[in-house]
Amino acid sequence: MKRRTWLLGTAGVGALLVGWVALPQRSRLGLAAMMAAGEGDIALNGWIKILPDGSVVLAMPRSEMGQGVHTALPQLAAEELDVPLSRVRIEQAGWDSVYGNVAMLVGNLPFHPSEEEREREGGFGRVKAGRWMVGKVARELGLNATGGSSSVADAWDVVRLAAATARASLVGAASLQWRLPADELQVKEGVVSHPSGRSIGYGELAREAAATPPGSVQLKERKDWRVIGRPAPRLDVPAKVDGTAKFGLDVRLPGMLFAALRLAPVLGGAPGRVDAQSVLSMPGVRRVVTLPAYARSTAGVAVVADSFWQARQALQALDVDWLPGPNAKLDSQAIADTLRQAVEAREGYRFYESGNVERPLPTGAHTIEAWYSAPHLAHATLEPMNATARVQDGRVEVWAPTQVPQMCRAAAARVAGVPEDKVDLHVTLLGGGFGRRLEVDYVAQAVRVAMDVPGVPVQLIWPREEDMRHDFYRPMHVARLRGVLAGNGEPLGLQIKSAGDAISPRWMERGLPALSGPVDVPDKTASEGLFDQPYGFADQRIEHVFTHTGVPVGFWRSVGHSHNAFFMESFVDELAAAAGQDAVAFRRSLLKQSPRHRAVLDLAVERSGWGLRPLPPGRARGVALHESFGSVVAQVVEVSLEKGQPRVHRVVCAIDCGTVVNPQIVAQQMEGAVVFGLTAALHGRIDIRGGAVQQGNFPDYQMLTLASAPLVETYIVASERAPSGVGEPGVPPIAPAVASALFGLTGRRHRSLPIVV
Amino acid sequence: MELKVNGARLQVEADPAMPLLWVLRDLLQMTGTKFGCGIAACGACTVRIDGQAVRSCVMPVGSVAGKAIQTIEGLGNAGRPHPLQAAWIAEQVPQCGYCQSGMLMAAAALLERKPKPTDADIDEAMTNICRCGTYQRVRVAIKRAAGTKT
Numbered sequence: 001m002k003r004r005t006w007l008l009g010t011a012g013v014g015a016l017l018v019g020w021v022a023l024p025q026r027s028r029l030g031l032a033a034m035m036a037a038g039e040g041d042i043a044l045n046g047w048i049k050i051l052p053d054g055s056v057v058l059a060m061p062r063s064e065m066g067q068g069v070h071t072a073l074p075q076l077a078a079e080e081l082d083v084p085l086s087r088v089r090i091e092q093a094g095w096d097s098v099y100g101n102v103a104m105l106v107g108n109l110p111f112h113p114s115e116e117e118r119e120r121e122g123g124f125g126r127v128k129a130g131r132w133m134v135g136k137v138a139r140e141l142g143l144n145a146t147g148g149s150s151s152v153a154d155a156w157d158v159v160r161l162a163a164a165t166a167r168a169s170l171v172g173a174a175s176l177q178w179r180l181p182a183d184e185l186q187v188k189e190g191v192v193s194h195p196s197g198r199s200i201g202y203g204e205l206a207r208e209a210a211a212t213p214p215g216s217v218q219l220k221e222r223k224d225w226r227v228i229g230r231p232a233p234r235l236d237v238p239a240k241v242d243g244t245a246k247f248g249l250d251v252r253l254p255g256m257l258f259a260a261l262r263l264a265p266v267l268g269g270a271p272g273r274v275d276a277q278s279v280l281s282m283p284g285v286r287r288v289v290t291l292p293a294y295a296r297s298t299a300g301v302a303v304v305a306d307s308f309w310q311a312r313q314a315l316q317a318l319d320v321d322w323l324p325g326p327n328a329k330l331d332s333q334a335i336a337d338t339l340r341q342a343v344e345a346r347e348g349y350r351f352y353e354s355g356n357v358e359r360p361l362p363t364g365a366h367t368i369e370a371w372y373s374a375p376h377l378a379h380a381t382l383e384p385m386n387a388t389a390r391v392q393d394g395r396v397e398v399w400a401p402t403q404v405p406q407m408c409r410a411a412a413a414r415v416a417g418v419p420e421d422k423v424d425l426h427v428t429l430l431g432g433g434f435g436r437r438l439e440v441d442y443v444a445q446a447v448r449v450a451m452d453v454p455g456v457p458v459q460l461i462w463p464r465e466e467d468m469r470h471d472f473y474r475p476m477h478v479a480r481l482r483g484v485l486a487g488n489g490e491p492l493g494l495q496i497k498s499a500g501d502a503i504s505p506r507w508m509e510r511g512l513p514a515l516s517g518p519v520d521v522p523d524k525t526a527s528e529g530l531f532d533q534p535y536g537f538a539d540q541r542i543e544h545v546f547t548h549t550g551v552p553v554g555f556w557r558s559v560g561h562s563h564n565a566f567f568m569e570s571f572v573d574e575l576a577a578a579a580g581q582d583a584v585a586f587r588r589s590l591l592k593q594s595p596r597h598r599a600v601l602d603l604a605v606e607r608s609g610w611g612l613r614p615l616p617p618g619r620a621r622g623v624a625l626h627e628s629f630g631s632v633v634a635q636v637v638e639v640s641l642e643k644g645q646p647r648v649h650r651v652v653c654a655i656d657c658g659t660v661v662n663p664q665i666v667a668q669q670m671e672g673a674v675v676f677g678l679t680a681a682l683h684g685r686i687d688i689r690g691g692a693v694q695q696g697n698f699p700d701y702q703m704l705t706l707a708s709a710p711l712v713e714t715y716i717v718a719s720e721r722a723p724s725g726v727g728e729p730g731v732p733p734i735a736p737a738v739a740s741a742l743f744g745l746t747g748r749r750h751r752s753l754p755i756v757v
Numbered sequence: 758m759e760l761k762v763n764g765a766r767l768q769v770e771a772d773p774a775m776p777l778l779w780v781l782r783d784l785l786q787m788t789g790t791k792f793g794c795g796i797a798a799c800g801a802c803t804v805r806i807d808g809q810a811v812r813s814c815v816m817p818v819g820s821v822a823g824k825a826i827q828t829i830e831g832l833g834n835a836g837r838p839h840p841l842q843a844a845w846i847a848e849q850v851p852q853c854g855y856c857q858s859g860m861l862m863a864a865a866a867l868l869e870r871k872p873k874p875t876d877a878d879i880d881e882a883m884t885n886i887c888r889c890g891t892y893q894r895v896r897v898a899i900k901r902a903a904g905t906k907t
Contacts, residue, residue: 066853066889233849240854241845242838243789243829247855250788258783283772307783308792309775382793382801382855382888431791431855432888464794664849668894672852675890698798698886707880709892 025157027139029165030098032210035059036091042206044169046098047162048077049091054190054203056083058159060090061099063146063403064236065433066672067727068665071234073155075661079227080163080220083190083202085235092427095406097142103154104147105138106131107629108504110524112352113532141515146403147438147555149629149725152661156723160219168214173205176212222720231664236429248401248428249461251388256457257286259449260311263300263470264322266691267330267552270299272321279303279318284310288318289452294411294444295510297552298325298470302449308461315463327550327691332476335549335688336373339478342499348543349522351531355539357495364487368578370571372481373752374563376686377474377556378693380701383431384467387446390457391416396423396447397457401430403437407511411440415447434676435555439472440511465696472554473686475501477563479530481571484539489579491590493539496530498567501553502546503560520546525555529564529732534597534627535572535590551688557676558731561628565732566681566739566753569624573740574749583623583740584610596656600632601625603715604654608636619649622741624733629725631657632717635674635733637710639741646757648678648710648738653730655714658721666726667714673730674712679704681735684754758822762787763831773819777811778802780818781828789829789858793886800885803859804828810866810882829858832865841865844902852889859885864899873903 030046041057043049049057058077064070074088081088093099111127119127167187174192175182177200186193193199239245264270276288284306293299301320305311361367388399389412396416402408405427413420430437446460462470477500484493502523508516523546531542556562576586584605591598601623605611610621618640625634638650653670660666683702687694695701739750742757750756760767762785771780781787781804790813793801797812804813805827833839838846841864851857860883867874867882874882879896887895900906 064853066851068852233846234851236854237846237849237851238835240851240857241842241861242832242834243787243858245854246788247791249792252786252788307775307779309779309783312795380888382791382799382853382886384792430853432853434888461792464796668849668852668891671893672890675892676888679890697796698794699796703799703886703888704890704892705886706883706892706895709890711893 025161028098028158029162030096034094034096034098036094042210044166044206044210045162046096047159048081048166050170050202050206050209052203054201055087055089056081057089057091059093059099061093061144062151063427063430063433065146065403065430065437067669068234068662069146069151070236071232072152072661072665073159074235075227075232076155076159077163079225080160081167081190082187085227085232087190093144097139099144100138100142101145101150101154102135102138104145104150105143106134107148107150108524109134110351110522110531113534144404144406145438146433147435149728152723153630153725161217164219165214165217166209168217169209169212170202170205172212172215173208174200177208228661229663232662234665245429247383247431248386248388248399249383249431251399251428251459253388253390253457256388256459257304257306257453258308258311259302259304259458259460260308260315261291261300261302261445261460261462261466262315263298263466264325265469266322266324266328267688267693268293268296268298268325268327268550269691270323270325271301272323274301275319279314282310282314282317285314287452289449291445291448294441295513297441302445302460304449304453304458312463324691330550330688330691332375332688335476335551336478338549339476339499339547340371342545342547343478343480343497346545348497348545350541350543351522351527352540352542355493357493357539357541359539361484362486365484365492367482367484368575369480369482370574370751371478372567372570373478374476374566375684375753376476376551376688377680377684378468378471378686378695378701379434379436379556380468380703381432381434381436384464385436385442385462386460387443388457388459389446389450390455391447391450392455394418394422398423398443398447399426399428400443401428401437402440402443403430403433404440404511408440408443411444411511412447415444416451434557435559436471438507438555468695468697468701469693472552474556474562475503475551475553479567481567483571483575485575485579489581491537491575491579494535494537495540496542497545498527498530499545499547500526501549501551502526503553503555506553507555525560527560527564529561529626529628530568532627533568534594535587536593537590558628558728561626561728561732562677562680563753565624565626566735569626569733569736570739570749570751573736573743577743582611587625597625597627597632600654600656600717601634603717604634604636604652607654607713607715608652610636620741620744622737622739622744624737624740626732628729628732631655631724631726631729633729633733635737637734637737637741639738639745641745641757644757646682646738646742646755647708651710651712651734653712653714654717655729656717656719657726657729658719658724660716661723663716666716669726670714670730671712673728674734675704675709677731677734678710678738680753681738682754758819760818760822760826761824762826763828769818771818774817777804777813777816777818777821777826781813787828787830791855791858793856799856800863801856801859803862803885805862805866808866808869810863827862829861832861839865840902841868841898844898848894848898848901850891850894850898852891856885856887860887860895864895867899868903873905874899
């Protein structure tokens with residue numbers, strides 16, 4: 001008996017160890033039954049299906065919003081299956097937990113890089129324990145979401161393993177059929193062959209492959225890659241140049257109606273008296289629907305008509321008495337004051353502490369202090385919020401451009417009062433996401449409107465003004481930074497205390513109320529890019545004071561990094577100047593323990609001509625370096641003043657994002673991220689007065705246009721690490737790089753965004 | 758009223774004040790032309806009227822009856838792409854793609870007016886908003902289509 005217990009115990013430890021590496025991925029392979037069965041299609045697991053013509057269908061749980069995921073994930077499958085990329089198609093994944101995004105949730109844990117490094121070298125601490133636990137919960141939860149620049153990182157092992165497993169079964173089927181050893185067979189472009197001259201396509205093998213165990217599956221070695229790492233053209237591009245690409249707004253169904261919505265002008269407000277009769281006689285108008293506040297956001301009204309224009313006309317004519325609700329006093333300036341007071345007077349949550357920031361200053365040392373701030377921002381996806389819904393006989397069908405299909409399904413079910421399995425949800429292409437489509441308010445509203453016209457599909461469209469005035473905004477943040485320099489300019493200490501609203505708990509309350517707790521856990525997004533900054537200050541204390549201002553806040557491309565990189569890197573620039581050192585040399589001296597960061601910085605610096613090639617008069621360089629979503633990006637900018645306004649001419653961008661799946665998509669993302677970040681740095685601000693957002697459309701929420709867009713050059717650091725983020729990490733460094741260049745031009749520090757010269 | 762869209766004569770019943778954008782999208786089911794702002798600020802709804810780039814979200818349909826309307830659906834197709842569409846693919850311009858119909862129509866109008874546009878011409882003509890920031894590729898793709906890419 002004792003011996004038996006001992007054996008079981010040993011086996012248990014063994015399984016646990018295996019579980020660390022192999023089991024999580026294998027447990028996500030899924031079953032063939034998870035893929036939708038088409039005529040003659042043969043699914044080999046939960047991810048890979050073979051069609052009769054030998055082409056491959058990949059289950060696609062991630063949303064395409066411009067970041068190239070509908071090309072990058074098929075590349076992983078094409079590689080391991082040895083088929084041309086053009087032979088891989090995608091199909092919306094089902095609802096099983098194998099499609100959940102584990103990497104996104106694990107990536108949100110507030111561990112410091114030094115802790116991770118220690119555990120990488122050996123040992124078991126809270127990083128591994130935390131990741132294991134959250135990974136396990138994430139796999140159970142199976143939250144299918146596109147965010148946190150995590151799609152490729154999450155798919156990296158599982159999609160390759162699914163494709164390699166499918167390939168092994170296909171080769172195994174050929175081996176059994178021919179009675180030849182599998183290791184003598186080759187695969188090229190989806191055709192299995194033997195040196196004796198026999199050959200057979202995947203399409204003919206699929207049925208037998210489904211009954212053939214894959215045996216031991218090995219992923220390809222790096223040196224054998226043919227698709228991964230190549231600049232393959234995006235699969236979604238042809239449909240995006242001839243108008244055939246289908247976004248949420250392009251859903252067309254027989255007999256459909258259109259709805260326009262107007263929400264209460266004050267955030268959190270509601271309609272009082274609504275004079276529906278006055279508009280029901282207008283041409284094409286069918287219904288006026290009062291919309292309750294979704295998850296404590298803002299209530300409003302919608303008009304349903306034969307066309308959106310008719311609905312909009314009626315909405316403008318509709319007489320509504322608006323009730324302001326509890327937020328009528330919200331005001332941007334007052335919020336800014338509150339945050340500053342919070343830093344001065346309230347205890348912060350300490351995200352990181354090292355050395356002793358309380359130690360007395362050595363002789364000759366001095367402290368430098370600066371306050372930084374960043375405003376609320378709207379996402380302003382070019383495709384306004386919209387969704388199409390049909391409700392009939394206890395069933396709901398929804399078409400939505402969304403980053404969170406499951407959360408949409410749950411919201412639709414809650415609103416319609418049906419079980420989730422009575423909701424069909426079709427994910428369309430997204431005309432931009434940037435985090436706005438991690439929310440489900442517009443889906444809940446579309447379902448609510450559709451309930452009033454049973455059986456009729458209704459497309460609910462937000463006018464641009466509503467989109468801008470009822471966003472879930474990038475929160476306003478302020479930070480006080482203190483640095484200690486020795487008499488010789490050597491940096492000794494860093495203290496940062498920031499304040500601003502938490503995003504994650506508010507998002508959980510709205511979208512996953514069942515998992516939302518009564519107390520906020522410290523939200524990493526508030527301090528990311530500060531507490532985990534890479535510079536080797538001996539004494540550090542990085543803390544954040546969480547506020548609850550009442551403004552609806554959400555994830556905005558690069559999230560906390562979007563402001564924290566500006567705070568941190570601008571301050572490092574100030575310290576370099578105070579130490580009388582070159583901005584690059586100063587950073588390098590603080591990165592002795594961070595060779596990865598230093599290599600990225602060096603690459604950008606070298607390609608930019610920093611310190612070597614002088615610029616024409618009136619032009620200055622600026623630099624910034626920032627890690628986010630597992631990737632490190634450095635940018636060197638060239639800036640001048642034209643008619644008193646900053647003009648960014650050139651951005652040299654270097655990135656280490658681990659193994660690169662598609663370098664051409666990486667370059668696209670860097671270019672786009674620079675424009676996104678520069679738009680915010682030079683123009684972006686949302687002002688709230690009397691509880692209402694003041695900006696309404698593009699003239700007052702200005703966007704960078706072609707004439708003022710810089711030329712971005714992208715250089716990629718060769719790396720064999722697993723892939724890390726690409727969609728967001730290009731955003732954070734641009735604002736501090738531009739501010740640094742402006743300091744070189746004018747001698748003035750810019751400590752608040754947007755930069756006003 | 759009768760509209761000439763992409764060379765075809767189409768009958769529509771609409772209030773003459775209804776913007777062309779919504780006639781195309783909601784009455785004619787031609788969804789390639791996009792809605793972005795509704796006030797002619799973003800250019801997602803750009804079509805060509807008698808060759809000129811026009812923002813259809815503020816263009817009353819009554820004022821374009823009888824004129825030659827060209828939308829993205831009429832610019833070219835996968836089999837016979839317009840040189841700009843071929844250039845857009847070669848330069849891998851689109852990201853989310855939502856603004857690209859309007860971008861292409863604005864670029865088509867530019868090239869008809871100025872077959873070899875300078876950078877300044879491109880700056881002046883291409884005022885459409887792309888939230889993904891594809892601008893530098895838009896510029897290069899126009900030059901590729903014009904045969905002036907260096």
